[in-house]
Amino acid sequence: MARPTPLSGFPEWLPDGRVVEQHVLDSLRRTFELHGFAGIETRAVEPLDQLLRKGETSKEVYVLRRLQEEGEEPAARGDRAEKQLGLHFDLTVPFARYVLENAGHLAFPFKRYQIQKVWRGERPQEGRFREFVQADIDVVGAGDLPYHYEVELPLVMAEALGELRPVGVPPVRILVNNRKVAEGFYRGLGLDDVEAVLRSIDKLDKVGPDEVARLLVTEAGATPEQAAACLELASISGTDVGVVERVRALAATHDASTDLLETGLEELGALVAAAAERAPGVVVADLKIARGLDYYTGSVYETVLVGHEHLGSICSGGRYDTLASDGANTYPGVGLSIGVSRLVSRLLSVGLVRATRAVPSAVLVAVTDEATRGDSDRVAAALRARGIPTDVAPTAAKFGKQIRFADRRGIPFVWFPAGVTADGTATTHQVKDIRSGDQVEADPATWEPPTEDLWATVVAGEQKG
Amino acid sequence: MARPTPLSGFPEWLPDGRVVEQHVLDSLRRTFELHGFAGIETRAVEPLDQLLRKGETSKEVYVLRRLQEEGEEPAARGDRAEKQLGLHFDLTVPFARYVLENAGHLAFPFKRYQIQKVWRGERPQEGRFREFVQADIDVVGAGDLPYHYEVELPLVMAEALGELRPVGVPPVRILVNNRKVAEGFYRGLGLDDVEAVLRSIDKLDKVGPDEVARLLVTEAGATPEQAAACLELASISGTDVGVVERVRALAATHDASTDLLETGLEELGALVAAAAERAPGVVVADLKIARGLDYYTGSVYETVLVGHEHLGSICSGGRYDTLASDGANTYPGVGLSIGVSRLVSRLLSVGLVRATRAVPSAVLVAVTDEATRGDSDRVAAALRARGIPTDVAPTAAKFGKQIRFADRRGIPFVWFPAGVTADGTATTHQVKDIRSGDQVEADPATWEPPTEDLWATVVAGEQKG
Numbered sequence: 030m031a032r033p034t035p036l037s038g039f040p041e042w043l044p045d046g047r048v049v050e051q052h053v054l055d056s057l058r059r060t061f062e063l064h065g066f067a068g069i070e071t072r073a074v075e076p077l078d079q080l081l082r083k084g085e086t087s088k089e090v091y092v093l094r095r096l097q098e099e100g101e102e103p104a105a106r107g108d109r110a111e112k113q114l115g116l117h118f119d120l121t122v123p124f125a126r127y128v129l130e131n132a133g134h135l136a137f138p139f140k141r142y143q144i145q146k147v148w149r150g151e152r153p154q155e156g157r158f159r160e161f162v163q164a165d166i167d168v169v170g171a172g173d174l175p176y177h178y179e180v181e182l183p184l185v186m187a188e189a190l191g192e193l194r195p196v197g198v199p200p201v202r203i204l205v206n207n208r209k210v211a212e213g214f215y216r217g218l219g220l221d222d223v224e225a226v227l228r229s230i231d232k233l234d235k236v237g238p239d240e241v242a243r244l245l246v247t248e249a250g251a252t253p254e255q256a257a258a259c260l261e262l263a264s265i266s267g268t269d270v271g272v273v274e275r276v277r278a279l280a281a282t283h284d285a286s287t288d289l290l291e292t293g294l295e296e297l298g299a300l301v302a303a304a305a306e307r308a309p310g311v312v313v314a315d316l317k318i319a320r321g322l323d324y325y326t327g328s329v330y331e332t333v334l335v336g337h338e339h340l341g342s343i344c345s346g347g348r349y350d351t352l353a354s355d356g357a358n359t360y361p362g363v364g365l366s367i368g369v370s371r372l373v374s375r376l377l378s379v380g381l382v383r384a385t386r387a388v389p390s391a392v393l394v395a396v397t398d399e400a401t402r403g404d405s406d407r408v409a410a411a412l413r414a415r416g417i418p419t420d421v422a423p424t425a426a427k428f429g430k431q432i433r434f435a436d437r438r439g440i441p442f443v444w445f446p447a448g449v450t451a452d453g454t455a456t457t458h459q460v461k462d463i464r465s466g467d468q469v470e471a472d473p474a475t476w477e478p479p480t481e482d483l484w485a486t487v488v489a490g491e492q493k494g
Numbered sequence: 495m496a497r498p499t500p501l502s503g504f505p506e507w508l509p510d511g512r513v514v515e516q517h518v519l520d521s522l523r524r525t526f527e528l529h530g531f532a533g534i535e536t537r538a539v540e541p542l543d544q545l546l547r548k549g550e551t552s553k554e555v556y557v558l559r560r561l562q563e564e565g566e567e568p569a570a571r572g573d574r575a576e577k578q579l580g581l582h583f584d585l586t587v588p589f590a591r592y593v594l595e596n597a598g599h600l601a602f603p604f605k606r607y608q609i610q611k612v613w614r615g616e617r618p619q620e621g622r623f624r625e626f627v628q629a630d631i632d633v634v635g636a637g638d639l640p641y642h643y644e645v646e647l648p649l650v651m652a653e654a655l656g657e658l659r660p661v662g663v664p665p666v667r668i669l670v671n672n673r674k675v676a677e678g679f680y681r682g683l684g685l686d687d688v689e690a691v692l693r694s695i696d697k698l699d700k701v702g703p704d705e706v707a708r709l710l711v712t713e714a715g716a717t718p719e720q721a722a723a724c725l726e727l728a729s730i731s732g733t734d735v736g737v738v739e740r741v742r743a744l745a746a747t748h749d750a751s752t753d754l755l756e757t758g759l760e761e762l763g764a765l766v767a768a769a770a771e772r773a774p775g776v777v778v779a780d781l782k783i784a785r786g787l788d789y790y791t792g793s794v795y796e797t798v799l800v801g802h803e804h805l806g807s808i809c810s811g812g813r814y815d816t817l818a819s820d821g822a823n824t825y826p827g828v829g830l831s832i833g834v835s836r837l838v839s840r841l842l843s844v845g846l847v848r849a850t851r852a853v854p855s856a857v858l859v860a861v862t863d864e865a866t867r868g869d870s871d872r873v874a875a876a877l878r879a880r881g882i883p884t885d886v887a888p889t890a891a892k893f894g895k896q897i898r899f900a901d902r903r904g905i906p907f908v909w910f911p912a913g914v915t916a917d918g919t920a921t922t923h924q925v926k927d928i929r930s931g932d933q934v935e936a937d938p939a940t941w942e943p944p945t946e947d948l949w950a951t952v953v954a955g956e957q958k959g
Contacts, residue, residue, distance in 0.1 A: 032820050033544075033595045036577075039537035041592065043599050044606070047534050062854035062949075063878040065885030069512050072504035072625050073538070073611060079498075089561075095615035096542075096555045096580070112501070115561070127506065130498045134508050136902045138888045140853075141509070146538060150560030160537050175888060177867060307871070355497050388605075389527035402642060406772070413528040420530030423603045423640060437601045484527075 038151070038159035040370055042377070048384035050162075050373045052487040053193060054144055057164050057367065060189040061142035064181075066166050069141050071123035073148075077113040079126060089149040090115040116148040120165045120366065125353035128169055128360055137171035137360075138178070144369070158370055167364030169352050174361040176296055179328040179348050180303045186332065186344055186365050187308045197382040197489030198372075199334045201344070203304075203311055204266075206318035206329050207297045208347075213290025214262055214280055218255050225249035230263050231319040258283045263317035269305060272314040273298040293327075300328060326350040330365055334375070343372050383490040386439025390420040391478045392460070393435040394444045398425045404446045408458070411473035412444075418484065419444075432463055441482050444471070503616070503624035505835055507842070513849035515627075515838045517952040518658060519609055522629050522832065525654040526607035529646075531631050534606050536588040538613075542578040544591060554614040555580040581613040585630045585831065590818035593634055593825055602636040602825075603643070609834070623835055632829030634817050639826040641761060644793040644813050645768045651797065651809055651830050652773045662847040662954030663837075664799045666809070668769075668776055669731075671783035671794050672762045673812075678755025679727055679745055683720050690714035695728050696784040723748045728782035734770060737779040738763040758792075765793060791815040795830055799840070808837050848955040851904025855885040856943045857925070858900040859909045863890045869911045873923070876938035877909075883949065884909075897928055906947050909936070 035041070042050055058068070080090050093114045117123045120143045128135065144164045151157050166185060168178045183203050190201045211230075212223045220226055229244040236244075238260050245256035258279070265275050273294045280286045297314055304312030320329040327348030334340060346365030353360045376382045392412055394405045405421050412419040420440065422431045428445070435443050445459045460476060461468040500506070507515055523533070545555050558579045582588045585608045593600065609629045616622050631650060633643045648668050655666045676695075677688045685691055694709040701709075703725050710721035723744070730740050738759045745751045762779055769777035785794040792813030799805060811830030818825045841847045857877055859870045870886050877884040885905065887896045893910070900908050910924040925941060926933040 032597075033541075033591050035595065036537065036539070036541075036579075039539060041535070041537055043596060044532040044534055047532070050535075051533060063881070063883050065853055065855040065883060067509040067512070067853045068516060069509055070506070070515075072501065072506055073613070074501070074504060074625070076498075076501075091558045092561050093556045093581070093615075094559060096557050098615070114501075116558070126498050130500065131508060132497075136852075136899075140885070148538070150558075150563070160539070170888075177864075178888075303868075306868075307875070387601075388530055388532045390530040399642075403768075403771075410772070416528070418528045418530060420605070423635075423643075434601075 038157065040158060040161070040374060042373070043387070045384040045387035046373070046377050048387065048485050049377060049382055049487050050369070052196065052384075053369060053373055053376075054162075054164070056192050057189050057369075058142070058144065060185065060192055061164075061166055064140075064185050064188075066140045066142040066185075069124075069127065069143055070145060071117070071120070071127050071143070073116055073146070074114040075117050075123055075126060077115045080115045080118065080122060082122075089118050089151055091148050091150045118149045119147055120145060120163050121167070121352075121364070124165070124167060124169075125360075129353050129355050132171070132355070132358065132360075138168050138174060139170075140166070140168045142166045158374075161368065161370035162373075164367040164369050165346075165364055167352070167362050169360050169362040171358055171360060174363065176299070176327075178363050179296065180300045182346070182363050182365055183300075183312060183328075183330050184304060184307050186330075186367070187304075187311045190332070190344065190367075191308075191311075195489075196487040198376065199336050199381065201311065201332050202313055202335055203344075204313050204315040204318050204331045204333070205297070205300055205304075206314065206316055207293040207300075208325050208327055208329060209289050209293025210276060210297055210316065211262070211293075211319070213287040213293050214276070214285055215259065217280060217285030217287040217290055218251075218258055218283055220249060220251055220255055220259070222249050226251070226259060227319045230259065230317060233263055233317050258285065266313055266315040266317075268301070268310060268313050270298045270301055272301060272316075276316065296327065320345065320347055324349050324351070328363065332365075334372075337375065337379075340371070340375055343368050343375075380490040382487050384485055384487055385482075386441075386485045388420070388438045388440060389418040389485050390438070390440045391417055391482050391484070392419045392442045392444050393431065393438075393440045394419060394421045394446065395428055395431045396422045396425040397446065397448050401446070401448055404448060408444055408446050408473045412476075415477075416483075417478065432461075436463055439485075442478055444473075503622060505623060505626070505839060507838075508852070510849040510852035511838070511842050513852065513950050514842060514847055514952050515834070517661065517849075518834060518838055518841075519627075519629070521657050522654050522834075523607070523609065525650065525657055526629075526631055529605075529650050529653075531605045531607040531650075534589075534592065534608055535610060536582070536585070536592050536608070538581055538611070539579040540582050540588055540591060542580045545580045545583065545587060547587075554583050554616055556613050556615045583614045584612055585610060585628050586632070586817075586829070589630070589632060589634075590825075594818050594820050597636070597820070597823065597825075603633050603639060604635075605631070605633045607631045623839075626833065626835035627838075629832040629834050630811075630829055632817070632827050634825050634827040636823055636825060639828065641764070641792075643828050644761065645765045647811070647828050647830055648765075648777060648793075648795050649769060649772050651795075651832070652769075652776045655797070655809065655832075656773075656776075660954075661952040663841065664801050664846070666776065666797050667778055667800055668809075669778050669780040669783050669796045669798070670762070670765055670769075671779065671781055672758040672765075673790050673792055673794060674754050674758025675741060675762055675781065676727070676758075676784065678752040678758050679741070679750055680724065682745060682750030682752040682755055683716075683723055683748055685714060685716055685720055685724070687714050691716070691724060692784045695724060695782060698725075698728055698782050723750070731778055731780040731782075733766070733775060733778050735763045735766055737766060737781075741781065761792065785810065785812055789814050789816070793828065797830075799837075802840065802844075805836070805840055808833050845955040847952050849950055849952055850947075851906075851950045853885070853903045853905060854883040854950050855903070855905045856882055856947050856949070857884045857907045857909050858896065858903075858905045859884060859886045859911065860893055860896045861887045861890040862911065862913050866911070866913055869913060873909055873911050873938045877941075880942075881948075882943065897926075901928055904950075907943060909938075 226249045242256040245251040325347035329347035331342035332344035344367040348363040352362035409419040447458045460471040707721040710716040790812035794812035796807035797809035809832045813828040817827035874884040912923045925936040
């Protein structure tokens with residue numbers, strides 16, 4: 030077998046990169062659990078008809094086929110034709126299905142986090158990930174869901190991402206808007222094709238205001254004055270409730286006030302006010318956030334890494350009045366999703382963070398000769414029993430070579446077991462910090478490495494540019 | 495959308511089942527890391543031609559197809575035709591590919607653990623899992639790999655599974671054999687179609703000795719006497735090095751001693767001796783373990799749950815002289831793989847273990863009225879900042895209803911924030927253990943739940959039978 034080459038779009042990390050990814054995942058999980066979110070995991074596949082209900086993403090679905098199924102008699106496939114299956118492209122569709130399937134066993138409002146891979150069969154030339162990890166939180170209610178969750182969830186994400194700051198992750202800015210504000214304003218202006226307006230506004234960062242104005246006229250049926258008003262709304266942003274007053278004043282100018290707009294402004298104002306107290310400076314009301322054609326009905330969220338805005342949003346989501354419905358019941362929800370692979374890929378490629386070492390071991394126990402490997406194993410067992418990750422040298426090579434073995438892996442300590450030298454002298458247990466060269470006598474039953482050396486972890490790196 | 499039904503072969507757990515699975519995964523990971531194994535994760539897909547190199551499993555591969563790719567011009571697919579991709583059916587094939595792809599960046603011997611889902615498109619009527627989690631450890635060398643790793647790896651798995659005993663997982667028995675013993679003995683007898691002999695012996699538990707004797711004659715070309723000798727070898731088992739002497743004596747009786755047999759016996763004897771010291775009673779030499787047609791060349795391992803032997807092996811593996819090869823270098827390895835989903839499924843269905851609760855929260859902070867929700871949020875933030883998982887009540891319902899909300903989720907403590915009653919009386923913070931009904935004054939800055947209540951965890955269940 031020749032040396033294989035990576036598959037474009039399917040990222041994999043070397044062991045030290047995986048230490049970084051694992052740290053991010055562990056840290057996110059801890060924050061989610063501290064906030065009471067229960068972890069679930071869903072299967073990787075869903076029936077194809079369910080995956081295709083969300084029209085826009087259908088072109089990205091990977092469909093599965095059992096290699097040998099063509100050869101089978103239909104009767105061999107079981108009582109009924111098997112459903113066609115595809116890999117999930119997000120964690121929202123599977124979660125909605127899980128809620129419906131298990132509604133009788135869940136307690137609502139149900140708060141869950143879910144950290145899994147998703148797959149999107151995008152065209153290869155676009156250079157985008159085809160397999161990546163998402164970390165989602167959602168709260169779903171049965172019948173109704175109080176507004177305060179629309180305030181709580183982005184703040185949980187702000188905290189989760191903020192917990193990564195000490196290891197070098199840049200600060201985040203969460204941009205929030207409210208669909209009711211946008212829709213209420215557009216309808217107040219007399220523009221009823223709200224989707225067409227949102228679709229045009231969504232292109233603002235890409236094509237600029239002049240082109241969006243043209244699109245609003247040609248695609249959304251706006252007059253030049255209406256288009257200008259829409260762009261004025263999109264230009265409003267800020268971190269305090271003054272934003273709400275500016276939108277209200279703009280609507281008054283254009284005689285565009287509606288009940289829907291007012292409801293949306295009250296919600297947006299409550300979110301901004303709570304965020305100003307609980308995460309000062311993190312949440313910014315930004316009236317141009319449209320979130321494309323998605324099914325959001327209230328708050329919408331996007332998140333950028335400060336200084337890396339061109340990466341796009343690394344954590345997005347919003348409120349949907351109908352996450353799922355089984356006819357009898359409707360389940361509204363609100364949630365956000367972090368693109369973990371995109372985040373980790375950025376952290377690694379720019380060198381924002383680095384792993385302290387690529388292996389878990391804090392200690393390598395040297396082996397004097399193969400006949401006394403058992404002594405080394407016993408030292409390792411004693412250290413592990415006290416929670417110290419420990420490896421044993423692979424061969425009884427010269428100690429210099431064993432030290433280099435540790436050094437190449439970033440293992441900070443090498444342990445030399447007690448024994449008897451060739452001339453019959455008894456030696457004691459010794460442990461060497463191979464970074465400083467300091468070597469001291471030590472007891473396997475009591476010695477501890479410094480806390481910061483105990484496990485491989487992640488620290489801020491020297492940014493590469 | 496009607497209520498969806500589960501897909502056969504794709505297990506999913508309710509939140510309390512996921513607590514059990516997560517505990518198993520966390521515990522395995524900790525043991526693997528204490529032993530110095532680095533965690534890696536590989537993509538879910540491999541090129542189909544690589545997956546089909548291992549003939550036996552090819553019928554189980556799920557092949558991927560992008561839903562829209564037929565519609566694309568060949569030119570749109572990029573410079574070269576895309577490789578056909580399939581989902582991996584184990585973690586060994588991807589690991590071998592990862593080692594070759596990254597050999598220049600890895601330090602050998604390379605010890606890795608890998609915990610991921612795998613997929614096998616088995617026929618649905620067999621009622622087997624089509625998606626399941628495996629937890630693998632392997633050590634791979636460049637060029638050579640010392641024998642002591644064949645002793646170490648099953649002992650790591652014994653320890654990893656043993657760590658689950660306190661939560662109700664039954665004790666395990668690891669059955670070991672050595673391919674060199676079997677092959678050396680068969681060749682010493684004059685049987686050269688070793689694969690055919692192993693294939694027959696592998697059926698011993700299913701079809702019994704008489705049928706295996708018949709197969710050995712018809713399929714492996716054995717005389718009745720040779721067949722009887724093979725069955726005699728397969729009947730030998732034991733936990734001490736006496737096993738080695740019994741095999742040696744049997745070989746002498748049949749004049750079947752070979753150098754290969756002797757090498758295998760020395761290895762098997764070393765394994766049994768080390769295991770008797772480090773994990774007494776766990777490792778059993780069992781000369782009938784054949785591991786089918788796999789590519790093992792030395793030690794082979796199977797693991798049963800004591801009292802649940804009919805489940806089959808929950809952790810298997812062995813030594814392979816060629817895990818991977820790129821022409822210039824050969825990478826020998828030894829590893830074992832735990833079938834986590836099968837294990838967890840068994841633990842849950844028989845009720846061997848149970849989660850203490852289905853949500854992470856130890857505390858529910860009650861909400862007196864929506865106007866003072868901010869006070870409840872501040873209590874929750876203070877508790878979370880000290881690592882106490884905390885939820886806040888969804889609505890300002892009557893306290894009785896809020897307590898029932900906690901009770902339904904197994905949250906042990908309900909916190910009543912300090913405030914001012916309708917008649918102007920100031921009240922203090924109070925926390926109630928809803929199991930005992932005890933309610934005490936408490937300070938959000940210092941109160942701690944008992945350690946065993948802090949996180950949802952797993953305890954031994956009342957077995958259902």
